[in-house]
Amino acid sequence: MKETPLPFWGETTATLDWCEENYIVHKYVAEFINTTTNLIFITLAIFGIYSTLKCGLPIRHAFGYAAIALIGMGSWCFHMTLLYEFQLLDELPMIYAACVLTHDIFETGEKRKFGLFLPLALFIYATSVTVAYLYINDPVFHQISYALLVMVLNFRSIYLLTQVPKGQTRILMKKLLFTSWTTFGLGFFLWNVDNIACHQLIAARRRMGMPLSHLLELHGWWHIGTAFGTYYWIVFSNYIRIILLHKENEYNIKWELGFVPYVAKINTTSKKEINNSKVE
Incomplete structure (x- = not known):
């Protein structure tokens, strides 16, 4: 019998293999769509870092964008x-x-509120999850570890939202947070x-054919x-x-293109223009 040639990257060694059929679009890319859609992460991160530095915000505001690029x-x-x-x-x-985003959403003042305790606690958490995951080797463990941090982020976000005075600014922040959750x-x-x-999706895709x-x-x-x-959450x-x-x-x-928000420095003292920009 003729041996089936190995794919370009060799046998799959990951513990997960998603629903996209492997190497059907390009011989150098196992999952073409699952690979290329990551350009969204990288593009948004670059834009976020650029807009942050352009308007002169502290460098810490760019760390979250750098994290999603990673x-x-x-x-x-x-x-x-x-x-x-x-x-x-x-x-x-x-x-x-x-962990980076958790640090940012808790340290919102000019000076550190939690000192070294918060970064140390997050470092220990990240290290513990890393070591445990290497031994447990179960994606469910990773998913639960990640979900716990997401829950903390969202509860903290809700709390901070209550600290914003009622008015157009709070409406804007609610819009950003709700859009983040929905998306x-x-x-x-x-x-x-x-x-x-x-299985049903694979059958449907084969009937439709590429590129649809x-x-x-x-x-x-x-x-x-x-x-x-x-x-959206990082902008929030x-x-x-x-x-x-x-x-x-x-x-x-x-808002860039009507759906990509970013923080910008105000170049006018016109109160009317300021208010209008907040409710765009």
Whole structure:
């Protein structure tokens, strides 16, 4: 019998192999759509870092964007190769990025409120999850560890939202937080459908043929949903710190292309223009 040639990256060693059929689009990319949709993470991160530095915000505001860029690059490598070492490069940065965001949403003042306790606690958590995951080797453990941090982030966000005075600014912040939840939640829903109905989705994609079949690569939509959901939340986190520092008359939220928000420095003292920009 003729031996089947190995794929470009060799045998799959990852503990997860998603619903997208492997190496059907390109011989160098195991899961083409699941790989290329990570460009959303990287593009939003670059734009976030650029807009942060452009308007002169502290460098700490750029760390969250850099963290999601790391997730995008790790996920790209994982889905391109389906190798275990790159699976770790995809999953563990999710924990590290969530730790960075947790630090930012708790330290909202000019001076550190929690001193070294918070970064030390987050470092211990990230290290413990990393070591335990290497031994347990169960993706469910990683998912629970990540979900715990996401819950902390969201409860803290709700609390900080109550500290914003009622008015147009609070409406804007509610809009950002709700959009983050909705986008992330939709991505999570599609991720579950992709897992549960994989056989049906593969059959439907084969009937449709490429390129329309790519629309049913739901794990790719999960990447898009989580990238935008996380990006919206980082903008929320950065701007709510500005509000709590009583600097909202210096910065406002603008929207690129109508759906990509960013923090911008106000170049006019016109109160009317400031208010209009907040409710765009």
